[in-house]
Amino acid sequence: MTTIVLDDVWKEYDDRIVLERVNLTLDDHEFLVIIGPSGVGKTTLLRMLLSQERPTRGRILIDGEPIAPEPTHDRGVVFQRYSVFPHLTVLGNVMRGPQWLASPILGRLFGAKRRALEEQAMTLLTRVGLAEHASKYPQQLSGGMQQRLALAQALIMKPKVLLLDEPFGALDPGTRASMHTLVRELWEENEMTIVMVTHDLSEAFLLGTRVIAVDRPRTDPQAPERFGATISSDFEAKSRIVRQSRRFEAERQNARLQLISAH
C-alpha cells in the first residue's frame, strides 16, 4: 500500500514562483501521468517526489509520513537518458543498487548472496528482454535497450514509487510502442505507484490511470515570475473494471479532446 499526498505544495527559486498550491492525493497503485507546457515545473514536481528538491511551502506525505529529506531506494527513477552506468556491464548495472545497499563500504557481495542476487538480476533482465546482453556494456545497446536496462535497474530495488521523466522521449515510434506495453505490464505485475512526465498526450492517456495537466492559471505580463503553475486539469482515477468499460473509454476520449483543445 502506498499513498502519496501533496498538501498545498509550493516551489520557489529566490523571487520566482515555479509551482504554487499543488494539492494531490494519489491512491495505492496509481499510474499518474503529468503533462503540461515546457518549463512549467513538471520535472520540479518529480524531483520533489524524489527528494532531490524540497517544497518551499506545504508538505509531501508518503503513507501518511513526511517524505524522507533525501532520496531513498524505495523511490526509483528513470530519466530520458543517462540513467545507466557506462563503465558497468548490463548485469553489473542491475546488481549495483542492491550491492551498495547490502554492502555500503565495498559495494560488493560475495558467495551465496552474490549468486542469489545474480539470479534475481538475470530473472529481471529476462523479463525486460535483455538476458542475452547481460555481459555487454550500455554503449553496445540501442536507446530502447538502454531504457529497458534503466527500468530493470530501478525495479530490482522494488520501489514503492517509480518516477519516469520522459522515459521514451528519445525513442523511435516502434520502440516507444513496445516500451509502452512493457512499462504497463511491469506496473501491473509490481505493487508500485508510477508517476510519469511526458509531452505526448496520446502516451499519457494510453498509460495513465490518472492524468493531470500542470499550467499557470494566472499570468502577470509585468512580472512573469509572480505566479506559479498548479494542477489545471485532473482526470480522476478509475477502478480497473470501470476503466475497461466502454463508458469510461468514451469519457476518456472526450476528456482527451477537451484537453487537446485547451492547450
Ligand SMILES: Nc1ncnc2c1ncn2[C@@H]1O[C@H](COP(=O)(O)OP(=O)(O)OP(=O)(O)O)[C@@H](O)[C@H]1O
Ligand atoms: N535549481 C533551479 N534553480 C532555479 N530555477 C530552476 C531550478 N530548477 C528548475 N528551475 C526552473 O523552474 C522551471 C521549471 O522547470 P522544470 O524543469 O521543472 O520544467 P518542465 O515542465 O519539466 O520543463 P520541460 O517540459 O521543458 O522539461 C524552469 O523555468 C526552470 O528554469
